[in-house]
Amino acid sequence: MQMYDLPDSRGHFGPYGGVFVAETLVHALEELRAAYAQCREDPAFRAEFAHELKHYVGRPSPVYHARRWSDLLGGAQIYLKREDLNHTGAHKVNNTIGQALVARRMGKPRVIAETGAGQHGVATATVAARYGMECVVYMGAEDIRRQAANVYRMKLLGATVVPVESGSKTLKDALNEAMRDWVTNVANTFYIIGTVAGPHPYPMMVRDFQAVIGRECLEQMPELCGRQPDAILACVGGGSNAMGIFHPYIPHASVRLIGVEAGGLGLASGHHAASLCAGRPGVLHGNRTYLLQDAHGQIVETHSISAGLDYPGVGPEHAWLKDSGRAEYVTVTDDEALAAFHDCCHYEGIIPALESAHALAHAARIAPGMGRDRILLVNLSGRGDKDIHTVAERSGITI
Amino acid sequence: MSRIAAVFQRLAGQKRKALIPFVTAGDPAAGDAVALMHALVRAGADVIELGVPFSDPMADGPVIQRASERALRAGVSLDDVLGCVAGFRKRDGETAVVLMGYANPIEAMGAEAFARGAQAAGVDGVLVVDYPPEESAEFAALMRRHGIDMIFLLAPTSTEARIDQVARIASGYVYYVSLTGVTGAGHLDVADVGAKLAAIRARTGRLPLGVGFGIRDGESARAIGRVADAVVIGSRIIQEMEQSPQGAAAERAAALLRGIREALDRP
Numbered sequence: 001m002q003m004y005d006l007p008d009s010r011g012h013f014g015p016y017g018g019v020f021v022a023e024t025l026v027h028a029l030e031e032l033r034a035a036y037a038q039c040r041e042d043p044a045f046r047a048e049f050a051h052e053l054k055h056y057v058g059r060p061s062p063v064y065h066a067r068r069w070s071d072l073l074g075g076a077q078i079y080l081k082r083e084d085l086n087h088t089g090a091h092k093v094n095n096t097i098g099q100a101l102v103a104r105r106m107g108k109p110r111v112i113a114e115t116g117a118g119q120h121g122v123a124t125a126t127v128a129a130r131y132g133m134e135c136v137v138y139m140g141a142e143d144i145r146r147q148a149a150n151v152y153r154m155k156l157l158g159a160t161v162v163p164v165e166s167g168s169k170t171l172k173d174a175l176n177e178a179m180r181d182w183v184t185n186v187a188n189t190f191y192i193i194g195t196v197a198g199p200h201p202y203p204m205m206v207r208d209f210q211a212v213i214g215r216e217c218l219e220q221m222p223e224l225c226g227r228q229p230d231a232i233l234a235c236v237g238g239g240s241n242a243m244g245i246f247h248p249y250i251p252h253a254s255v256r257l258i259g260v261e262a263g264g265l266g267l268a269s270g271h272h273a274a275s276l277c278a279g280r281p282g283v284l285h286g287n288r289t290y291l292l293q294d295a296h297g298q299i300v301e302t303h304s305i306s307a308g309l310d311y312p313g314v315g316p317e318h319a320w321l322k323d324s325g326r327a328e329y330v331t332v333t334d335d336e337a338l339a340a341f342h343d344c345c346h347y348e349g350i351i352p353a354l355e356s357a358h359a360l361a362h363a364a365r366i367a368p369g370m371g372r373d374r375i376l377l378v379n380l381s382g383r384g385d386k387d388i389h390t391v392a393e394r395s396g397i398t399i
Numbered sequence: 400m401s402r403i404a405a406v407f408q409r410l411a412g413q414k415r416k417a418l419i420p421f422v423t424a425g426d427p428a429a430g431d432a433v434a435l436m437h438a439l440v441r442a443g444a445d446v447i448e449l450g451v452p453f454s455d456p457m458a459d460g461p462v463i464q465r466a467s468e469r470a471l472r473a474g475v476s477l478d479d480v481l482g483c484v485a486g487f488r489k490r491d492g493e494t495a496v497v498l499m500g501y502a503n504p505i506e507a508m509g510a511e512a513f514a515r516g517a518q519a520a521g522v523d524g525v526l527v528v529d530y531p532p533e534e535s536a537e538f539a540a541l542m543r544r545h546g547i548d549m550i551f552l553l554a555p556t557s558t559e560a561r562i563d564q565v566a567r568i569a570s571g572y573v574y575y576v577s578l579t580g581v582t583g584a585g586h587l588d589v590a591d592v593g594a595k596l597a598a599i600r601a602r603t604g605r606l607p608l609g610v611g612f613g614i615r616d617g618e619s620a621r622a623i624g625r626v627a628d629a630v631v632i633g634s635r636i637i638q639e640m641e642q643s644p645q646g647a648a649a650e651r652a653a654a655l656l657r658g659i660r661e662a663l664d665r666p
Contacts, residue, residue, distance in 0.1 A: 010533065018534050019531060019533070019534065020502060020529040020530065020531070020534055021457075021458075021529055021531065022457070022458035022528045022529060022531075022552060023531060023551070023552035023553060023554045023557060023561075023576070024458065024552070024554045024556070024576060025458075026531055026554070026556070026557070026561065027554070027556035027557065027558070028556070030558075166461060166464055166465075166468075167454070167455070167464070167468070172455060176455055176456075176457045176464075179457050179458075180457075180460070183458070186556075280507075281506075282502075282503045282506055282507065283501070283502040283503050283506060283529060284455060284503060285455070285457065286457075286529070291503070293503065293507065295507065296476040296477060296478075296504055296507055296508075297453075297477070297503040297504035297505070297506060297507025297508065298453065298454040298471060298503075298504065299454040299455050299503070300454075
């Protein structure tokens with residue numbers, strides 16, 4: 001495979017990505033692009049980022065052989081990249097640290113973020129406390145109701161949580177509102193986007209910060225099992241954990257890259273969040289990518305049992321990887337993800353995030369049809385403590 | 400000459416400024432758009448910016464977002480918006496109409512189909528909020544081939560290089576957003592706007608300059624009219640209609656606009 005050096009200088013991954021924003025945001029993005037280009041080439045920045053990942057996040061995260069579950073499935077060996085063991089319990093913090101360091105270099109004392117389930121909000125509030133920055137998190141009023149514990153976590157960490165009452169009162173509306181704040185307060189404010197979507201340079205910058213996941217795996221897999229895996233699986237909402245583990249493997253053509261989208265109640269039901277598997281290309285939130293939209297180009301409401309996958313778009317680099325055939329994308333329903341959630345608890349003693357359970361479910365689906373000498377590496381992107389109320393509710397239990 | 404150019408030429412001859420109201424098609428109710436547009440013209444509108452409803456109007460404030468939501472609940476699509484313009488054109492061949500909205504509904508229809516439909520309906524200009532010049536060269540060329548002016552935004556933060564870039568592909572007029580923020584926000588510094596407009600005019604030449612965002616009444620419109628060629632008023636009109644009793648929205652919007660027209664024309 002030829003050298004992979006996307007995006008181009010204006011943020012395009014083939015026909016996807018770009019900078020589709022109102023003029024009022026152009027200058028802020030230009031400033032960010034220039035600042036990040038400097039950070040990216042600066043050894044001192046890279047050293048500081050690596051230091052924080054090691055001493056604050058606890059990296060490298062281990063790769064773990066899920067031996068008992070693999071034996072029970074009777075096929076391929078399943079390995080788990082343990083991003084759930086990071087500080088704050090998910091991969092999100094890799095990115096918020098990186099962006100907070102860029103914000104500090106730009107002299108911006110205030111950071112803002114959008115959040116759906118609250119994971120990115122918590123990760124942003126965490127680093128804002130760590131670096132002494134003011135932090136405002138926008139969250140849909142409906143999500144605030146569903147995720148009370150994370151709202152309280154953010155407040156404990158000193159952040160202000162602003163309920164968003166417009167539209168569907170969920171993640172995409174929080175994103176719209178955060179953009180509005182940024183446009184109005186751009187002089188002192190840095191917008192920390194939580195996924196590999198949005199206008200350039202966000203998809204590239206977030207990918208770069210998350211790519212530490214895949215780089216570690218490149219070293220850990222040969223140490224642990226003598227070779228690279230046959231396939232890597234990761235869940236895809238916006239797609240940051242998947243992009244993080246996929247990106248360093250793109251030139252390794254023998255490694256299959258499999259993104260798992262939220263199939264919700266099934267694609268036929270219309271209640272899902274599978275932008276790549278069931279959407280069409282369009283323009284939203286500053287980039288061109290696959291979107292869930294109606295015939296008139298209006299963005300539709302999505303559904304997933306996992307709030308972190310409940311987004312109608314997807315990072316533009318995934319759109320490119322899909323079209324180019326380098327990565328494949330599949331769906332897993334709410335019920336299948338729940339079954340994998342319980343299996344992972346029972347057989348491995350690990351409570352996975354419902355997001356990550358989607359990737360686990362597809363691994364459990366394909367492993368039995370593969371030889372015992374085959375290797376599947378699953379990005380266990382977060383821990384599931386945040387989801388126990390959702391799971392209990394589904395089983396008719398009130399905690 | 401395009402209808403927009405004709406409007407500005409006529410006004411320049413009369414030493415008057417253009418008044419450009421913004422309303423969202425299908426708000427406050429789906430069937431109202433054509434009657435509302437005629438009422439705005441009777442109250443003194445020279446150009447009408449007609450908003451195409453979108454589910455995620457990222458660059459707009461809460462007032463225009465609510466208008467979009469009401470129109471979408473009423474089932475208004477881009478096809479319907481083109482239908483409104485065609486309906487309006489049956490009785491008005493002079494007032495220029497500019498569609499203002501976001502890229503995705505246009506792309507869903509297909510840029511070619513949109514260009515043909517807009518030209519057939521009598522649309523004079525298009526402002527796609529999330530199509531900055533570097534992402535819309537092809538689209539702008541397509542609009543030009545169909546005789547439609549491509550309107551672009553400039554902001555207080557736009558650099559000289561960007562102003563030049565816009566000047567190269569814009570036609571009709573340039574829309575300067577006077578606040579670094581979203582529609583319907585904050586306060587307005589007229590001296591600041593005047594200085595920035597002079598700097599823009601030095602690079603855009605004869606292209607008329609409209610100013611919007613933050614204009615709320617006759618006085619602010621009059622102040623802006625001294626430095627700009629056109630005054631755009633949007634959120635304030637929509638607010639007026641939101642607060643009107645049912646059935647009186649067009650009348651109240653027209654009354655508000657008439658007051659602004661008078662202030663703007665006062666010698």
